[in-house]
Amino acid sequence: MSANKQRVTIKGTRDGLNIFIEDTCSFHEAMADLHEKIVESERTNDKQPVPVTVKIGNRYVDNEQQTDITELIETNSNLQVKKIESNVIHKEQALAWKEESEVKIVNRMIRSGQVLDIKGDLLLIGDVNPGGLVISTGNIYIMGNLFGIAHAGSGGDRKAIIAASYMKPSQLRIADYISRAPDYDSEGVYMECGFIDEKIDQIIIDRLQVLSTMRKDLSAFERRMFNG
Amino acid sequence: MGEAIVITSGKGGVGKTTTTVNIGTALALMDKKVCLIDTDIGLRNLDVVMGLENRIIYDIVDVIEGRCKLKQALIKDKRFDDLALLPAAQTSDKTAVTAEGMKQIIAELKHDYDYIIIDCPAGIEQGFQNAISGADKAIVITTPEKSSVRDADRIIGLLENEEIDPPKMIINRIRQHMMKNGDMMDIDEIVQVLSIDLLGIVIDDEAVIKAAHQGEPVAFHPHSKASIAYRNIARRILGETVPLQSLEEEKGMLQKVKKFFGIGS
Numbered sequence: 001m002s003a004n005k006q007r008v009t010i011k012g013t014r015d016g017l018n019i020f021i022e023d024t025c026s027f028h029e030a031m032a033d034l035h036e037k038i039v040e041s042e043r044t045n046d047k048q049p050v051p052v053t054v055k056i057g058n059r060y061v062d063n064e065q066q067t068d069i070t071e072l073i074e075t076n077s078n079l080q081v082k083k084i085e086s087n088v089i090h091k092e093q094a095l096a097w098k099e100e101s102e103v104k105i106v107n108r109m110i111r112s113g114q115v116l117d118i119k120g121d122l123l124l125i126g127d128v129n130p131g132g133l134v135i136s137t138g139n140i141y142i143m144g145n146l147f148g149i150a151h152a153g154s155g156g157d158r159k160a161i162i163a164a165s166y167m168k169p170s171q172l173r174i175a176d177y178i179s180r181a182p183d184y185d186s187e188g189v190y191m192e193c194g195f196i197d198e199k200i201d202q203i204i205i206d207r208l209q210v211l212s213t214m215r216k217d218l219s220a221f222e223r224r225m226f227n228g
Numbered sequence: 229m230g231e232a233i234v235i236t237s238g239k240g241g242v243g244k245t246t247t248t249v250n251i252g253t254a255l256a257l258m259d260k261k262v263c264l265i266d267t268d269i270g271l272r273n274l275d276v277v278m279g280l281e282n283r284i285i286y287d288i289v290d291v292i293e294g295r296c297k298l299k300q301a302l303i304k305d306k307r308f309d310d311l312a313l314l315p316a317a318q319t320s321d322k323t324a325v326t327a328e329g330m331k332q333i334i335a336e337l338k339h340d341y342d343y344i345i346i347d348c349p350a351g352i353e354q355g356f357q358n359a360i361s362g363a364d365k366a367i368v369i370t371t372p373e374k375s376s377v378r379d380a381d382r383i384i385g386l387l388e389n390e391e392i393d394p395p396k397m398i399i400n401r402i403r404q405h406m407m408k409n410g411d412m413m414d415i416d417e418i419v420q421v422l423s424i425d426l427l428g429i430v431i432d433d434e435a436v437i438k439a440a441h442q443g444e445p446v447a448f449h450p451h452s453k454a455s456i457a458y459r460n461i462a463r464r465i466l467g468e469t470v471p472l473q474s475l476e477e478e479k480g481m482l483q484k485v486k487k488f489f490g491i492g493s
Contacts (some may be wrong), residue, residue, distance in 0.1 A: 044355075073281045109423060110386035111381045111384055111388075112378050112381040112382040112384065112385065113385055113386075114385045127421075127423065129381050129421060129422075130378060130421075131378055131381065131382065147421070205354070
């Protein structure tokens with residue numbers, strides 16, 4: 001039907017060079033066309049590698065096929081594949097994604113010696129007692145007393161925060177940062193949160209209200225989608 | 229059908245054995261049939277505190293390994309017929325007792341006794357697991373010290389995983405003046421951190437040490453504060469509502485007169 005419709009097109013946009021691959025033909029056909037296109041558009045005098053984004057529409061490619069595409073492009077031209085963008089993802093991947101983007105509600109006490117380790121954001125209704133440990137890949141919100149240790153952004157998310165109704169933690173950990181309680185006996189604080197201040201490169205504790213300016217995207221779905 | 233209650237604490241030296249003896253005695257004083265079990269194999273002393281040491285012939289390990297019948301190993305208290313003791317072994321080591329063996333013994337005792345009170349060893353190893361394996365209820369003992377409260381918290385966490393009713397707590401060895409001055413944790417603070425029901429408070433009382441020295445439970449002495457506290461706890465176990473003991477120290481007549489004239493403290 002569309003014999004002269006091109007399966008593979010190369011376009012330059014404001015964000016850089018894009019290769020579009022039609023998603024209705026077979027992978028085999030697409031690869032053949034891609035090869036043809038790459039070879040014919042090759043510019044030998046350009047030594048500098050040019051970054052390119054491959055957009056494959058509603059086509060699912062597994063890891064092996066992704067390497068095939070990357071190899072084909074990079075061996076036959078001076079293009080460098082920056083990213084392969086697909087509109088679809090695998091079901092397993094989607095489930096993992098969902099798990100990491102959810103706010104998990106846990107309703108119990110974390111006592112001395114107990115560890116609660118979850119993916120995504122944690123909303124704990126209950127206390128964390130001295131010697132207790134809560135870990136999450138996202139943010140930690142505690143409706144209760146935090147006396148033990150809380151570790152937010154355990155997967156390396158430095159934007160993660162820890163908020164609690166009452167804070168008197170023995171340690172706060174965010175990503176790879178650790179801060180501990182002072183050696184003198186201090187009073188705890190109500191309705192505060194801990195986060196990493198980039199300017200002084202350490203964890204600070206401040207009123208919950210500052211979050212609205214410090215972490216504007218706290219409740220955004222995208223943030224939760226990419227944490228963990 | 230009786231009820232098995234384990235007395236535990238995690239930390240050593242907070243008064244598990246004393247509490248076991250005195251709750252047992254107080255329950256027996258209220259005409260309940262009570263059996264105490266010492267599960268601290270190798271370090272038995274429940275019999276010493278009760279003054280029954282020289283009557284031991286068989287012990288719990290003999291029962292489990294089939295060298296005697298359960299009834300033969302039980303020691304009747306010299307003061308009541310309704311109070312019995314199953315002593316721990318002093319020579320064997322902790323591996324001689326299994327959770328399964330404990331369950332069997334407790335199930336058998338439940339036919340004859342209203343309350344079976346199990347004295348748990350310190351720590352969270354096998355001895356602890358054995359002691360709690362047959363229990364229906366648990367009482368956690370703590371003192372107003374940070375380390376003791378921390379261990380109680382750990383124990384409560386471990387008990388949550390077992391098929392036992394939510395544990396209740398006794399705060400032992402309270403020193404009123406230290407609590408008032410903030411040198412010890414106060415009762416509200418402990419209850420808030422552990423967030424379990426308070427079964428009773430026991431004031432640090434020299435009468436307890438004296439009674440243990442004489443091999444006579446303090447719950448017998450009608451006037452000491454600790455004795456009243458233990459009897460109140462026993463009444464609460466039976467389901468009565470008893471208010472907590474006041475922590476205020478009673479002032480002598482002279483101080484009252486001084487206060488009246490505004491010269492005392």
